[in-house]
Amino acid sequence: MTVLSIDAETYSDTSIKHGLAKYFETAKLLMLAYQIDDSPVELWEPHKSEMPAELEQALNDENTTIVAWNAIFEWYVVNRLIGVSVPIARFKDTMINALSLSLPGKLSEVGPIVGLDIEHLKNPEGAALIRRFCVPTESNGKKVIRDYKTDPELWETFCEYCKQDVVAERAIAKKLAIFDLSEQEWSDWHLDQKINLRGAPVDVELVDAALALDAEEKTRLLDELKTRTQLANPVSVTQFLAYAKQQGYSYDSLSKECVSKYLDQHPDTELAETLKIRQQATKTSVKKYEALKTATHNGRLKHTLQFYGARTGRWAGRIFQPQNLPSATFDDIDTAIELIKARDADTIDCLYDSVTEVLSGCIRAAIRAExxxxxxxxxxxxIENRVLAWIADDAEMLNIFETGLDPYKKFAVEMFGKKYEEITKKERKLAKPPVLGCGYMLGAKGLQKYSEGYGITIDETEAKRQVELFRSLFSDVPRFWKxxxxxxxxxxxxxxxxxxxxxxxxxxxxxxxxxxxxxxxxxxxxxxxxxxxxxxxxxxxxxxxxxxxxxxxxxxxxxxxxxxxxxxxxxxxxxxxxxxxxxxxxxxxxxxxxxxxxxxxxxxxxxxxxxxxxxxxxxxxxxxxxxxxxxxxxxxxxxxxxx
Known part of the structure; x- marks a missing residue:
């Protein structure tokens, strides 16, 4: 099997931070370094010549595997800029090899870790060269594009940098060859890329309306905060904390935990109301609308799932983070969506707790079918409890799932000494943190902190009791840890x-x-x-x-x-x-x-x-x-x- 290793340098008026699909709408190919098997690294500069015959043949050869670092970028180069139709199934990604071993995703960071000698390391001048040639700059208010004409000597350095990337990538690939992914895993990655290229459908109208409403609401809230506090910038932690302390706030932090404690202890004070307004003004979950706007291309959210984004192999989010999206705290989502699209802040204020809460609760709904x-x-x-029971071979925990019982209600039976059918929703919720957290060896203090994430406060004595209860009920789990x-x-x-x-x-x-x-x-x-x-x-x-x-x-x-x-x-x-x-x-x-x-x-x-x-x-x-x-x-x- 022939291996074609490639690395491309491109220019685009669009920032790569807007996602690959948008980036390549305005991109052009500056140069492409390539190596066929172990032959010398060559460089093709499109402004100098037509594509070399050996490169064209390799790209069109169905039996040639194309290898690159962050290979989806080079897939776009080949398919969109060069114009050769090559399926993603012919690509392999050395970055995925690195990520599968819990190595970094940056080429410059991997080389030293795997012990490459200086001749095979990525050129550290690359970032400056990319800023010089790959993105537009401004001079006297005008866009300036630099290239081989404006900076001929630096361009030659850029060419050598591009070739050196192939050298570094190939050297890393050889170092990692013993740990290469199986053919099944490469097939899984190909499917992942297919899903990323397909993208998720986005309700662009909702996103645009939400961003407009959020801007209006943030301005209104900020004005109200300034009136209440007489601060120049009430969003500033330093300024607001000093003000809050003057009003009787006893904590040294404006963290979510500290503010929640104050609100619980002093719910009816004027400062409590001011703190609530500031919480809305600084709410960051609505920023996900901005990320959606950035990453959406022709109505589709693309390339947001990063294969091997974590040590475990789980995916991570890119640009827009689909993990841990806020949930709606209200039931009538359809009406909320209509009001957002109508940009009707007044009616939202009448029907719901706040505009920011509604915007936050409707983020998921921005993913809408065509x-x-x-x-x-x-x-x-x-799933995690089921897997834990199975891998630890814990008969007691397995029996819960095999008999179709709810694991949280079953644990609540032991926590509260009640019959299964008598467990309330509140008691089930209280049982959730120990069931989910104690399987990973949480102690009493760890369980206390973990429970706070569910809005549950327990003292150390109760936390210790729950930990001991879990370990005694599911004794095969601690044995598995050991x-x-x-x-x-x-x-x-x-x-x-x-x-x-x-x-x-x-x-x-x-x-x-x-x-x-x-x-x-x-x-x-x-x-x-x-x-x-x-x-x-x-x-x-x-x-x-x-x-x-x-x-x-x-x-x-x-x-x-x-x-x-x-x-x-x-x-x-x-x-x-x-x-x-x-x-x-x-x-x-x-x-x-x-x-x-x-x-x-x-x-x-x-x-x-x-x-x-x-x-x-x-x-x-x-x-x-x-x-x-x-x-x-x-x-x-x-x-x-x-x-």
């Missing part, structure tokens, strides 16, 4: 393969991988066992590995059995979702979006493709997951929402 189509949505029920840690220790220290139930922990220096039931693996780079302080002040051996910390510094990261368990569970849940996506596509569903455990498909209204069929496909037994109890539920709607 006329004649509908959205079919289904999500896997309690077994997983022991197996990982053994693999790191003895550099061998350790079998653990449905998993294998494999040493493949400098990487240790947890091989999942699907055959895919989670990777940990250069793991080690180090004596470190625990949160409770005790020194004990702990697993560390290389990765980015919260400040995006590449360093050693400590982990623990609960986190490893979370990685394993979420990775398997991802693989289960992917099985559902593939089945849905094969059955004729056009998948346009998916989030963690949910699939959104757009289908013709008369297609017969129902949410019941989609849910059945998602919950059908999986060959590699024998005994995993799956269930899914769904709904059909013209627009996306939280069911």
């Amino acid at each position: 006329p004649g189509n509908t959205l079919v949505v289904a999500d896997l029920s309690a 077994s997983l840690e022991t197996a990982f220790f053994e693999c790191v220290l003895d550099k061998n393969t350790v079998a653990l139930g449905k998993l294998e922990i494999v040493s493949n220096p400098p990487v240790v991988q947890i091989v999942l039931p699907s055959g895919r693996a989670i990777s940990y780079i250069r793991p080690a066992i180090q004596n470190l302080d625990t949160p409770w002040g005790e020194k004990r051996p702990q697993i560390t590995y290389e990765g980015f910390d919260l400040k995006r510094k590449w360093t050693r990261i400590p982990t623990h059995p609960g986190k490893l368990t979370e990685n394993v569970v979420q990775a398997i849940a991802r693989d289960v979702l992917l099985e559902g996506i593939k089945r849905a596509e094969n059955a004729g569903f056009n998948v346009v979006l998916h989030v963690h455990d949910e699939i959104v498909a757009e289908v013709p209204k008369d297609s017969g493709l129902t949410h019941e069929k989609l849910a059945a496909l998602m919950s059908k037994p999986i060959v590699w997951a024998e005994g995993l109890p799956l269930a899914a539920e769904g709904f059909t709607s013209d627009y996306y929402k939280k069911d």
Whole structure:
């Protein structure tokens, strides 16, 4: 098989931050570096010559695999700018190889980590060269485009930079070759790109109206805040905190937690009302409308799903983040949508709590099927708990799902000492944090903080009781934590393969991988066992590995059995979702979006493709997951929402 490695440099009047589809509407090809197998790297400059015959032949050869870093960019170059029709199935992406190993997604960062010598590293001058030649600049209010005519010497440096990118990409590809994705995983990536190219349908009218209403409402709220506080900038944390303290605010922060505590303690004060107004004025969830506007091309939201966006293999959001969208706090979404489109702020204020709450609650609805189509949505029920029960082989937890019981109500039975049928909605909600969090080794303090995310406050004594209750009821889960840690220790220290139930922990220096039931693996780079302080002040051996910390510094990261368990569970849940996506596509569903455990498909209204069929496909037994109890539920709607 012939391998064609390519790297392109392009110019566009449109920022890449607006998404690839928009970017390539105004893009032109400046140069393309290429290498066929291990032959020398060549450079094609379209302003100098026609496309080289060997490059044209390789692009048109169905048996040639095209490899690039962030290959979807080069797919656009080949198909849109060069004009050669090449299916995405002929491409492979070295960046995806890197991400699958929990390496960074930037070419410049990967080279040093994998130990490339200086001759094979990416040229560090690249950012300045791209700013010089790939984006327009302004001089005296006029657009200036720089190229080989305006900067001939620097252009030659740019040409060498482009060629060096191919050198660096090829060197990294060879370093990672032993960890190459399986053909099935490459097929999964090709499907992912197909879904990203298809895009999700967007209600552009709703987005535009929401942005206009938000701007008006923010101006009104800011004016009201200025009148109330007499501050020049009441949105400023420094200015407003000083003002609030003068009014009796006792906290040193304006964090959501601190403000909520004050509002609970002093609900009827004038400062409480001012704080509520400021919360609305600074609400950031409506910024997702701006992201939607930015990333939407011809009415479709494209390239927002990043394959291998996390260590577990789960997707991440790009430009627009479909994960963790706010839910509506009101029922009549249809009326709210009509009022937003009418830009009727006065009626919204009369019928709902606030304009900002309505805008926030309707963000999901901005994903709307095109006329004649509908959205079919289904999500896997309690998938992480089901996977945890299955991978830990916990009979008690498995029995809950096998008998069709609600895991939160079942735990509430033990929490409150009541019969299953007597559990209230409130009690079920109170049981949710321990059921979801304690499986990943949360202690009492961790559970307290986790519960706050659900709007639930518990003291340390109650948190400790819930933790102990979970661990006693589902005793195979703590045993799994210990077994997983022991197996990982053994693999790191003895550099061998350790079998653990449905998993294998494999040493493949400098990487240790947890091989999942699907055959895919989670990777940990250069793991080690180090004596470190625990949160409770005790020194004990702990697993560390290389990765980015919260400040995006590449360093050693400590982990623990609960986190490893979370990685394993979420990775398997991802693989289960992917099985559902593939089945849905094969059955004729056009998948346009998916989030963690949910699939959104757009289908013709008369297609017969129902949410019941989609849910059945998602919950059908999986060959590699024998005994995993799956269930899914769904709904059909013209627009996306939280069911």
